[in-house]
Amino acid sequence: MTDAATVEAVAASGHGDVHAHDPHATNTGISNEKLAMWAFLGSECLLFGGLISTFLLYKEKLELFPEFKGRTINQFGAEIFDIPFTSVSSFVLLMSSLTMVLAVSSISRNDRTRAMVWTGATALLGSGFIAGQVYEFTAFYREGLGYTTNIFSSAFYTLTGFHGVHVTIGILLLLVMLNQLLRGKLHAGNAEKLEIVGLYWHFVDVVWVVIFAVVYLIP
Amino acid sequence: MAIVEREPLALTTGSGPSAALAPLGVLARPTTSTGWRSWVTTVDHKKIGIMYGVCAFFFFLVGGFEALLIRIQLAQPNGTVLSASVYNQVYTMHALTMVFFVIMPMAAAFANYLMPIQIGARDVAFPRLNALSFWIWIFAGIFVTSSFVLGGGPDGGWFAYAPNTGVAFSPGHGMDFYAIGLQIGGLASLISSVNLIVTVLNMRAPGMNLFRMPVFTWMTFVVQVLLLFSLPVIALALFLLTFDRRFGANFFNVEQGADPLLWQHLFWIFGHPEVYILILPAFGIVSEVIPVFSRKPIYGYPFMVFSGIAIGFMGWGVWAHHMFASGLGPISVMAFSLSTMFIAVPTGVKILNWMATMWGGKIRFTASMLFAVGLVAMFTIGGLSGVTHAIAPADTQQTDTYYIVAHFHYVLFGGAIMGLFAGMYFWWPKIFGYLLSEKLGKWHFWVTLVGFNLTFGPMHILGLQGMSRRIVTYQETDGFTFWNGVATLGAFMIAAGTLIFLHNAFYSLSKWRKAGRPNPGPDPWDARSLEWMIPSPTPEHNFDEVPVIHSLDDFWHRKYGEDAEGRAVRIRATEDVVQKGTATDVHLPAPSYFPMLLGLSFPIIGYGLIFNLWLCIPGGLLLVFSLFGWGYEPVDNEDLPHGDHGGHDDHGGEHAGHAEEVSVD
Numbered sequence: 001m002t003d004a005a006t007v008e009a010v011a012a013s014g015h016g017d018v019h020a021h022d023p024h025a026t027n028t029g030i031s032n033e034k035l036a037m038w039a040f041l042g043s044e045c046l047l048f049g050g051l052i053s054t055f056l057l058y059k060e061k062l063e064l065f066p067e068f069k070g071r072t073i074n075q076f077g078a079e080i081f082d083i084p085f086t087s088v089s090s091f092v093l094l095m096s097s098l099t100m101v102l103a104v105s106s107i108s109r110n111d112r113t114r115a116m117v118w119t120g121a122t123a124l125l126g127s128g129f130i131a132g133q134v135y136e137f138t139a140f141y142r143e144g145l146g147y148t149t150n151i152f153s154s155a156f157y158t159l160t161g162f163h164g165v166h167v168t169i170g171i172l173l174l175l176v177m178l179n180q181l182l183r184g185k186l187h188a189g190n191a192e193k194l195e196i197v198g199l200y201w202h203f204v205d206v207v208w209v210v211i212f213a214v215v216y217l218i219p
Numbered sequence: 220m221a222i223v224e225r226e227p228l229a230l231t232t233g234s235g236p237s238a239a240l241a242p243l244g245v246l247a248r249p250t251t252s253t254g255w256r257s258w259v260t261t262v263d264h265k266k267i268g269i270m271y272g273v274c275a276f277f278f279f280l281v282g283g284f285e286a287l288l289i290r291i292q293l294a295q296p297n298g299t300v301l302s303a304s305v306y307n308q309v310y311t312m313h314a315l316t317m318v319f320f321v322i323m324p325m326a327a328a329f330a331n332y333l334m335p336i337q338i339g340a341r342d343v344a345f346p347r348l349n350a351l352s353f354w355i356w357i358f359a360g361i362f363v364t365s366s367f368v369l370g371g372g373p374d375g376g377w378f379a380y381a382p383n384t385g386v387a388f389s390p391g392h393g394m395d396f397y398a399i400g401l402q403i404g405g406l407a408s409l410i411s412s413v414n415l416i417v418t419v420l421n422m423r424a425p426g427m428n429l430f431r432m433p434v435f436t437w438m439t440f441v442v443q444v445l446l447l448f449s450l451p452v453i454a455l456a457l458f459l460l461t462f463d464r465r466f467g468a469n470f471f472n473v474e475q476g477a478d479p480l481l482w483q484h485l486f487w488i489f490g491h492p493e494v495y496i497l498i499l500p501a502f503g504i505v506s507e508v509i510p511v512f513s514r515k516p517i518y519g520y521p522f523m524v525f526s527g528i529a530i531g532f533m534g535w536g537v538w539a540h541h542m543f544a545s546g547l548g549p550i551s552v553m554a555f556s557l558s559t560m561f562i563a564v565p566t567g568v569k570i571l572n573w574m575a576t577m578w579g580g581k582i583r584f585t586a587s588m589l590f591a592v593g594l595v596a597m598f599t600i601g602g603l604s605g606v607t608h609a610i611a612p613a614d615t616q617q618t619d620t621y622y623i624v625a626h627f628h629y630v631l632f633g634g635a636i637m638g639l640f641a642g643m644y645f646w647w648p649k650i651f652g653y654l655l656s657e658k659l660g661k662w663h664f665w666v667t668l669v670g671f672n673l674t675f676g677p678m679h680i681l682g683l684q685g686m687s688r689r690i691v692t693y694q695e696t697d698g699f700t701f702w703n704g705v706a707t708l709g710a711f712m713i714a715a716g717t718l719i720f721l722h723n724a725f726y727s728l729s730k731w732r733k734a735g736r737p738n739p740g741p742d743p744w745d746a747r748s749l750e751w752m753i754p755s756p757t758p759e760h761n762f763d764e765v766p767v768i769h770s771l772d773d774f775w776h777r778k779y780g781e782d783a784e785g786r787a788v789r790i791r792a793t794e795d796v797v798q799k800g801t802a803t804d805v806h807l808p809a810p811s812y813f814p815m816l817l818g819l820s821f822p823i824i825g826y827g828l829i830f831n832l833w834l835c836i837p838g839g840l841l842l843v844f845s846l847f848g849w850g851y852e853p854v855d856n857e858d859l860p861h862g863d864h865g866g867h868d869d870h871g872g873e874h875a876g877h878a879e880e881v882s883v884d
Contacts, residue, residue, distance in 0.1 A: 026421035032344040035421060039413045039447055047451035050485060054459070054470065061476050147468060151475050154468035158459070 037196045041203045044166075048207050051159045052214055058155040076152075080140060081216055089132030090212050093167070096125035097205045100198045107181075108195075110188035116181045119194070122201065123174040126167050133164050156215065163211055166204045173197045248852070249810045260810035262346035265757055267353045268332030269650065274357050275324040281364065282316035283717060285309050287710055290674075294707035296695040303691040307374035308367070308393060310689055314377035315397070318497065319404050320360040322635045326500030327356075327408075329642050330415060330439040332650060332757075336750040337436045339424025339768065341761050344417040346808045347849070348410050354818025356407035362822040363400035366393055369830075373397035376689060378490060378541075379460070381471035381482035386464055392829050398461045399825040405450045405457070406821070412446035415439065424749075426768035430524070433748045433772075434517060437524045438503030441531040445492040445499075448535075453489035456482060465828060480545060487538035495534040497631060498598075499527060501638025502569060505591040508641050509573050511746045512588035513580025514787070516772055518572045526565035526572075533562040543611045544618040552611045559609035563602060570599055585744075586660025590641035593668055597633025601626055604679065619689075622682025628675040640667075640720070648739040652756040653731035659723040663716050670712025677702035677709075741797040747775040753798050760805035763798045811852055817845035 026032060062076065103118035137157070145153045177194055180186045186194060249260040258266060288309050292298040301309060335343055343349045366372040373393040375384045384394045419440045423432070432440075460482070462468040469475040471482055510517045517523055539547055539555040547555075573595050582588070604626040608614045617623055640663075648654045682688075686699050693699045731737070742751040752774045753762060770776050780790040820842035827834030 027423050028420050030421070032417050032421050035417045036345070036413050039416050043409060043413070043447045043451050045451075046448050047455055050452050050455040050488075054455070054481060054485075057478060057481060058470075061478065147466065151469040151472070151477050154462070154470055158462060158468065158470075 031192060034192065034196055034199070037199050041199065044203065044207075048162070048210070051162055052210065055155040055159045055215065058151045062150075062152045077216070077219070080143065080145060082136070082139070083216055085132070086136065086212065086216055089129050089136075090208060092125050092132070093129040093205055093208055096122045096129070097202050099125060100201050104191065104195050104198050107186055108188055108191040112181060112184070112187065115186065115194070116178065119174055119178050119181060123171050123178065126171045126174065126201075130164060130167055130171070133160065159211060159215065163204070163208060166207070170197070170201050170204050173200065249812060257810065259815055260812050262342075262350045262808050262810055262814070263759060264331050264335050264343050264346065264349055265650075265759075265761075267349055268328045268330075270353055270357075271324045271331060272328035272650075274360070275321050275328060278316050278320040278324075278360060278364075280717070282313055282321055283714060285313035285316065287714060289313060290707040290710040292692065293703050295704070296693055296697070296700055298692045301691070304371070304374065306691045307376075307689070308372035311373045311376055311393075311397075312364070312367070315363060315373065315401070316360075317631070318377060318493070319401065320356075320363075322497045322631065322639070323408065324356060324360075325639045326439075326442070326497070326635075327352075327411060329435070329500060329504060329639070329646070330442075333646065333750055334415065334436050334439050335418060335422070336753070336757065336761055337433045337748050338419065338422060339427050339749055339762065339765050340418065340422040341765070341805065342808065343414050344422055345414045347811055347814055348414050350811070350814035351817055352407045352411035352414065354815045355410070355821055356404055358818050358822045359400050359404035359407060362403060362825055363396055366396035366400075369396075378486050379482075380486075381460075381477075381479040382473050384460060384464075384482075385471055394460070395464055395829045398457045398464065399828055402454060402457045402461070403821045403825060405454050407818075408446050409450045409454075412443040412450070415443045416447060419443075424765045424768055426773075428768075430521070431768055431771045431773065433503075434506035434520070434523050434527075435500075435503035435748075438499045438506070438527050441527050442496050442499045445496050445531055445534065449489045449492040449496070452485055453493075456485035456489070459485075461828070480542070483542050483545060484538070487541045488535075490541065491538040492531075492534045494627075494630070495530055497635050498638075499530065501594060501635045501642075502527065504638045504642035504645070505573065505594050506569075507746075507748065508587050508591040508645050509576050509595075510772075511645075511744050512583045512585055512591075513577045514583075514745075515576055515580040516747070516775075518575035518578075519568075520771060522568055523572055526568040529565040530562065533558065533565070537562055540608060540614070543614045556609050556611050560606065563606050563609070566602055570595060570602070585644065586655070586657055586664055587641045587644035589661060589664040590637050590644065593664065594634055594637040594641065597629055597637060597668075597671070601629025601631075601633055604629065617682060619687060620682035621678040621686045621688055624688050625675050625678035625682060628671075628678070632671055632675070637667075640664075643720075645744070646750075648743050649750055649755050649757060651728075652738065653727060653736075654739050654743060655723050656727045656730070659719055659726065663719040663723060666712055666719060667716035670709045670714075670716055673709025674706045674713060675709070677705045681706075740793075742774075742793050745778075745793075747772040749774055752777075752796065754800035758800035758802075760802060760807060763800060763802035763805075809853075811849070813845045813849040813852060816841060817849065820845060 026035075028035065030038075099118045099121040103115050103122060106112075106114035106118055137160075140153075145156075147153060147157050174197060177186065177197055180193075249256055258270065261267060261270075288301060289306070292300045292306060292309075331343070331349065335341070363373075369392065371391045371393050373379070373396055374391070375389055375394055375397065379394065379397060382388060384397075419432070419436065423429075459468070459470040463470050463472065469477055471477050471479060473479060506517055506523055536558045537555060539551055540559045543552055543555075573591075577592075584592075604622070608617060608623075608626065644655055644660050681699055681702050684698060686693065686697070693703070739755050741754050743755070744751070749766065749768075750757070752766065766773070774796070777796045778789060778791055778793055779787040782788045820838050823838030823841060824835050825838075827836075827838055
């Protein structure tokens with residue numbers, strides 16, 4: 001999570017200066033921040049696991065209800081979802097993982113210019129995905145599928161909305177990184193910060209792969 | 220994240236950085252180490268632990284008062300002390316207070332104070348996040364409790380089954396306070412669990428490998444892992460409930476075809492690990508207390524550790540035994556019956572090992588030891604009634620009766636609270652620098668033990684007679700009168716026992732002051748783990764120098780060797796082994812206002828969600844302000860002398876750089 005926290009932690013262990021930026025000062029050899037991010041992502045798995053389970057539960061039940069006028073969930077999905085559009089925005093998000101890798105690779109080679117370009121590109125691609133989600137939500141709303149319309153809509157908007165919020169937080173983190181790059185404060189010596197933001201970003205992408213498959217593709 | 224800017228020139232002047240210390244120009248870096256300000260801004264794990272403990276004890280009194288109200292209401296048939304509506308609020312708040320604002324934080328108090336010392340660290344991995352956890356938690360506690368004066372408390376029971384908690388059946392704001400308050404409290408526990416997990420994995424002293432850690436540290440670690448994975452599930456459930464209630468979503472709207480069992484599953488997937496989250500810290504405490512007062516090492520250390528881990532794993536596979544009466548179907552019921560019976564095995568291993576530790580030991584029945592033995596005995600009773608719940612046909616009869624109430628009070632009061640009291644008597648001199656009176660402690664124990672059994676023992680009978688839990692009153696003809704009267708009597712005995720404890724704390728303090736503040740010494744009990752190797756109370760920097768660990772119970776083995784027959788023989792005097800606590804050159808993380816301010820923003824947003832969304836704006840602004848302040852505040856205070864760091868000229872660049880650090884959590 002933070003390099004500052006490493007300093008904090010190592011200062012607490014009493015030899016702050018000597019090991020402040022030596023990840024091997026920890027028992028596991030993994031820095032505190034990275035380990036904290038892994039633990040946090042483990043926790044996030046359960047959050048999204050619960051959201052996806054909730055969605056699946058209510059997707060099953062949908063066919064029982066009169067508003068669906070005998071349509072199967074497949075027919076309903078085919079009517080409301082624009083699979084090609086969402087596929088494109090999914091592709092955009094997945095490409096952002098590639099640019100994220102390139103950004104981390106650049107900064108660890110101390111190539112700040114490229115790191116800036118790729119970090120900016122990642123944030124931009126993420127924003128493109130969010131824009132697509134906003135468009136999609138608006139379109140569904142116009143078609144009469146509001147948040148409170150039925151149990152399917154509540155589950156759908158909550159699941160994809162939670163993911164959207166995660167992407168948004170990721171974009172903010174990327175912008176903070178970009179700001180630090182612009183001010184010349186990121187370099188090969190503390191590239192791990194960008195790597196940790198990258199961990200979060202890849203996680204959010206992987207979650208989207210699951211959500212896209214479960215919500216849009218699997219009948 | 221922090222960026223360290225290397226500007227070697229600024230380093231030696233010593234005056235440059237101070238302008239950067241308050242980058243927002245509002246809150247200067249706090250520097251005091253005494254007075255209220257030092258507590259509000261502290262990032263010291265020991266002070267945070269003490270604050271957890273004191274606040275949790277306050278909530279213990281609040282929750283105990285609520286319990287007494289319940290018992291007064293039920294003392295006689297046709298009780299009229301509380302109306303049905305207030306009664307619902309009081310039992311719900313009693314449970315929420317005791318679970319989330321007493322047992323969990325009291326365990327967090329011990330974990331915060333002791334765990335870093337037991338692994339030989341100077342603080343937790345993220346000291347400011349640790350402070351943030353505390354502040355979020357205490358504000359969540361105040362937030363939930365404030366519901367009483369803001370239109371009525373939560374009234375859906377602590378597990379808040381849908382659709383009872385929907386707007387239709389619970390139109391007041393009580394359940395909003397429940398959903399949002401626990402969400403905030405859960406955030407505190409999540410942050411703290413990440414922090415403590417990293418601390419255990421990364422911050423151990425040289426030689427302190429995982430299987431040299433004390434059992435208390437192990438149990439704390441298991442609990443944090445359980446929290447890490449169970450909290451997101453309850454967070455999700457509470458989000459869904461909040462969205463249903465505040466924004467009209469349909470997750471628990473049965474008219475729309477929602478499945479009320481969804482809530483039950485989500486709640487208990489969290490809720491069953493939660494009961495192990497509540498009990499394992501007490502198990503850990505008792506595993507420290509019993510060996511010391513038996514003068515024997517813990518029997519079967521690996522079994523103690525692995526049974527704790529096994530409980531942690533199996534705790535995920537038993538949740539539906541809370542739902543046998545909900546019509547799960549025979550296969551689920553059978554599977555969860557079996558898994559529930561199996562989880563009794565590692566618990567039984569622990570009970571056996573505690574008894575085997577005491578067997579043949581040179582037992583000293585101090586107040587702490589009495590409470591520890593009390594846990595072993597009372598928890599066993601609770602565990603046995605728990606096994607009866609594993610048998611689904613019997614459980615179907617027992618569901619929602621006082622038998623259940625009896626069971627979980629035997630494990631949570633007879634187990635967790637007894638263990639926590641054992642820990643208080645044990646570590647009190649280490650934390651506060653004076654010993655509690657043993658005589659009053661023994662009074663406390665016996666009054667509590669008798670009162671406890673009078674209160675909850677009869678509830679087994681009442682439950683089997685068919686008295687429903689959460690029922691506001693009963694009729695004379697029901698035949699519940701006698702045992703309810705006994706239970707109320709017992710409840711007042713527990714209250715008397717608690718008052719003895721409070722009296723003990725203050726009486727022993729004033730006696731100690733009158734006696735000229737004698738120091739209890741680093742090791743008043745002739746104990747085994749690292750916290751006893753440093754002075755009492757613990758110096759701010761914990762260890763003068765970080766010890767190198769060679770074995771389990773390292774401190775003991777520094778004091779004692781073995782003779783030919785394997786008996787302990789003192790090889791070194793305690794005074795020669797302990798540290799003096801005199802080091803002055805230890806560099807500690809600097810205090811900060813921002814954890815408290817950041818914590819404060821959450822209840823403001825919470826009130827906004829409930830009463831007026833506009834209130835979310837100041838709350839959100841405070842959140843953003845605190846995040847920025849946090850991010851731009853250097854971790855270390857450059858104005859303070861650096862002690863041993865003064866010599867490291869080659870690292871000077873980083874000194875100057877600290878002031879320029881940007882950190883974003």
